[in-house]
Amino acid sequence: MKVLQHIFRILTGLVFMFSGFVKGVDPLGTAYKIEDYFYAYHTEWAIPLALTLSIILCAFEFTLGVMLILNLFQKLSSWLVLIMMSFFTVITFFDAINNPVPDCGCFGDAIKLTNWETFYKNIVLMVLVLVLFIRRNKKMPSFCCKTQGITVSAVMLFFVLFSVYNYRNLPMIDFLPWKVGNRMMPEKMEPVQNYVTYKNKTTGEKKEYLSSKIPWQDSVWMVNWEFLETRQVNPNKVLAEGFGIIDQTGMDVTNQMVNSEDYIWFVAMYSIEEAPVKAQLKTAEFINKTLGSGIKLVILTSSSPQVIAQKQKDLVFENGEFCFVDDISLKMMVRSNPGFVLLKNATVLGKWHWRNVPDPTSIDYNALSKKYITTPK
Numbered sequence: 001m002k003v004l005q006h007i008f009r010i011l012t013g014l015v016f017m018f019s020g021f022v023k024g025v026d027p028l029g030t031a032y033k034i035e036d037y038f039y040a041y042h043t044e045w046a047i048p049l050a051l052t053l054s055i056i057l058c059a060f061e062f063t064l065g066v067m068l069i070l071n072l073f074q075k076l077s078s079w080l081v082l083i084m085m086s087f088f089t090v091i092t093f094f095d096a097i098n099n100p101v102p103d104c105g106c107f108g109d110a111i112k113l114t115n116w117e118t119f120y121k122n123i124v125l126m127v128l129v130l131v132l133f134i135r136r137n138k139k140m141p142s143f144c145c146k147t148q149g150i151t152v153s154a155v156m157l158f159f160v161l162f163s164v165y166n167y168r169n170l171p172m173i174d175f176l177p178w179k180v181g182n183r184m185m186p187e188k189m190e191p192v193q194n195y196v197t198y199k200n201k202t203t204g205e206k207k208e209y210l211s212s213k214i215p216w217q218d219s220v221w222m223v224n225w226e227f228l229e230t231r232q233v234n235p236n237k238v239l240a241e242g243f244g245i246i247d248q249t250g251m252d253v254t255n256q257m258v259n260s261e262d263y264i265w266f267v268a269m270y271s272i273e274e275a276p277v278k279a280q281l282k283t284a285e286f287i288n289k290t291l292g293s294g295i296k297l298v299i300l301t302s303s304s305p306q307v308i309a310q311k312q313k314d315l316v317f318e319n320g321e322f323c324f325v326d327d328i329s330l331k332m333m334v335r336s337n338p339g340f341v342l343l344k345n346a347t348v349l350g351k352w353h354w355r356n357v358p359d360p361t362s363i364d365y366n367a368l369s370k371k372y373i374t375t376p377k
Contacts, residue, residue, distance in 0.1 A: 004131065005131065005135050008132055009068050009069070009071065009132055010069055011128060012065075012068055012125060012128045012132065013065045013068030014069070015125060016068065017069070019065075019106060020058045020060075020159070021058075022109075022110040022173075022175070023057075023061070024159055024162060024166070025171050026166065027054045027164075027166055027167045028054075028167055029105075029171075029331075030054040030058060030105065031051040031054040033101070034050040034057075035050045036101045038050065040101050041100070055160060055164065055167070056160075058159065059156055059160045061084075062155070063155045064084070066155045067152060072152055073152070075136050078132050079133070081129050082130070085125055086126075088106075088122060089126055092104060092118045092119040096115040096116045096118070104118045106118055106121075108175060109176055169356060170339075170351060176334075177332060178332070178341060178351065179348065180348050180351055180372070181372045182348050183345075183348075184243075184347070185255070185346040193232070194210070194232055194233075195208050195211065195232075195233065196208070196209050196211050196214060196230050197209075197227075197228040197229050197230070197231075198225040199226055200224060201224055201225065201226055202224060242329065243329045245257055245298075245324070245325055247323050248305070248324075257298065259345065259346045260296070260343070261345055262295075263342065263365055264296045264298065264344070265343075266297075266300055266340070266342075266343065267283060267286075267297065267299045267320075268300050268325075268330045268333045268337075268338060268339045268341060269299060269300070269303070269338040270303075270331055271301075271327065271337060272301055273303060274337060275354075279338055280311075280316055280338075283338050284317055284320075286357060289361055291319055292361075293361050295360065297320070298323050299317065299320045300325045300333075301322060301323075302324065302330060336352075338354050339351065339353060340352040340353075340354065344365075345373055347372050347373050348372070349371075
């Protein structure tokens with residue numbers, strides 16, 4: 001039983017450390033997920049606390065994993081793990097039943113689990129945790145109390161600072177679709193396939209046809225079969241699913257911008273009005289330098305046309321070209337408001353937080369192209 005206890009303790013600790021790390025490396029993304037829960041459970045008043053809760057929760061989870069692996073404060077850690085797992089098992093059970101938030105985000109964007117998969121995972125963990133809790137009074141070798149306290153405090157402080165650093169810059173490890181080096185669209189777009197389902201008026205039999213294969217010329221068939229529904233199959237693997245750029249005339253310009261053979265800067269501002277004044281001024285300076293060098297730049301935002309017009313009137317973004325993208329897509333694009341993304345041939349060449357975006361005139365664009373854009377053989 002002692003061997004099992006050791007194995008269960010290590011396994012549980014590793015899961016807690018991994019879960020805390022993949023969320024802590026992207027605290028803003030975790031905050032967005034916490035906000036989703038606040039909306040789902042009608043506690044919108046707590047939304048301003050989401051980022052703070054994100055950092056604290058991730059640091060606590062990671063530290064608890066370290067405590068388990070190093071066997072620090074055995075009794076305390078057993079109680080804390082049991083309470084935490086009991087709470088989240090109940091929450092994930094209700095999530096699985098009611099599906100208020102499709103993805104609980106227990107492993108951030110690193111591993112996507114359905115709500116039922118998350119619940120089953122928590123049930124397995126609960127078995128391990130219960131064994132640890134039941135045997136919490138069985139003395140096991142550990143460090144002295146003072147050493148344990150210093151270790152726990154140091155780990156907690158380190159991870160808080162680690163998460164704050166990732167928030168103020170960009171995640172050190174990027175699990176998002178718009179990861180540097182990713183190609184957002186296939187090199188050759190295949191045609192979208194449309195399928196049509198028809199039903200036999202007499203027998204009730206249903207048949208699905210590729211739209212180009214419908215027997216229009218058969219008059220008998222046309223009389224005996226009636227249309228039911230259509231479905232569309234897109235064979236092209238697009239990383240940023242659902243991402244769309246709409247210009248100010250209402251036209252979808254996603255393909256021509258993302259697939260541009262020229263360099264193009266995307267400035268992602270899901271909310272212009274929420275962007276810090278310092279960030280807005282830095283962005284305006286960046287826009288002028290970029291356009292002055294002849295490289296195309298587009299500001300992507302979900303803010304209203306009225307807000308855009310006011311900023312242009314105030315001469316903040318007087319030279320900026322604006323297009324519209326929904327806020328969720330922009331938050332998945334880059335964890336910064338504003339954030340800067342450099343593309344060419346649908347390939348992400350670079351991503352920067354507004355605090356550390358480089359001077360656009362000092363970037364070696366050719367070097368980035370050679371590094372990330374593969375030439376078809």
